[in-house]
Amino acid sequence: MLEFLDTALKIIDTALGIGEDSLSWWQMAIRAVVVFIAALIIVRLGNKRIFGKNTAFDIVLGIIYGSVLSRAITGNSPFWPTIVAAFVLVILHRLLAKLAFHADNGFGRVIKGDPKLLIKEGELQLKKMQEYSVTKHDLEEAIRNTGSVPDFKKVKRAYIERSGDISIVMMEEE
Structure with a gap:
C-alpha cells in the first residue's frame, strides 16, 4: 500500500x-486545471461577497x-504552498469580514468605509464631490439611472457608496 502511495505521489509530482x-x-x-478547481473550492469556503461589486476590502482580495x-x-512559486497561501487569504478575508460585521461602527468602517453625502436637499456638496472626484456628469448619470x-x-440625498456606486434618493412628488 505504501509503495502504491509513493508511486501515485511521484506521478502527481511529475504531472505538476x-x-x-x-x-x-x-x-x-x-x-x-488543478488551480482552477482549488480556487473554486477555496472561494466557496469564503463568502459570496468576495468577487461581487463591493468595497475596496473585497477588491484587494480579488487582486491578490x-x-x-x-x-x-506558471511555477514562479512552489505549487502547494501557493495553494495554501490562497486559502489563507480567503480565510483571512472571511474572518475580517465577520469582525467588521460585529464592530460595524468602528473596525467595520475602517475596513469597508462609509458612504459620503454628495447632494443634500438639492444642494451639491462640492467639497465632497471634489474629494471623491465625482463630477456633475457622474451625478446626472446616477439620477438618470433612477x-x-x-x-x-x-x-x-445622493451618496457615493462604499462600493463606489452613486445612490440617489429623490424628493417626494407633491
Whole structure:
C-alpha cells in the first residue's frame, strides 16, 4: 500500500512539474486545471461577497488572490504552498469580514468605509464631490439611472457608496 502511495505521489509530482526547473506546456495545463478547481473550492469556503461589486476590502482580495494563484500555474512559486497561501487569504478575508460585521461602527468602517453625502436637499456638496472626484456628469448619470430627469433640485440625498456606486434618493412628488 505504501509503495502504491509513493508511486501515485511521484506521478502527481511529475504531472505538476514539482521539483523541476522548468515546466512543459502540459504541466502548466494540468496546473491550470488543478488551480482552477482549488480556487473554486477555496472561494466557496469564503463568502459570496468576495468577487461581487463591493468595497475596496473585497477588491484587494480579488487582486491578490489572482496574483497568488497565477504563480502556482506558471511555477514562479512552489505549487502547494501557493495553494495554501490562497486559502489563507480567503480565510483571512472571511474572518475580517465577520469582525467588521460585529464592530460595524468602528473596525467595520475602517475596513469597508462609509458612504459620503454628495447632494443634500438639492444642494451639491462640492467639497465632497471634489474629494471623491465625482463630477456633475457622474451625478446626472446616477439620477438618470433612477429613471428621473437629471435635476439636482429634485434630489433629496445622493451618496457615493462604499462600493463606489452613486445612490440617489429623490424628493417626494407633491
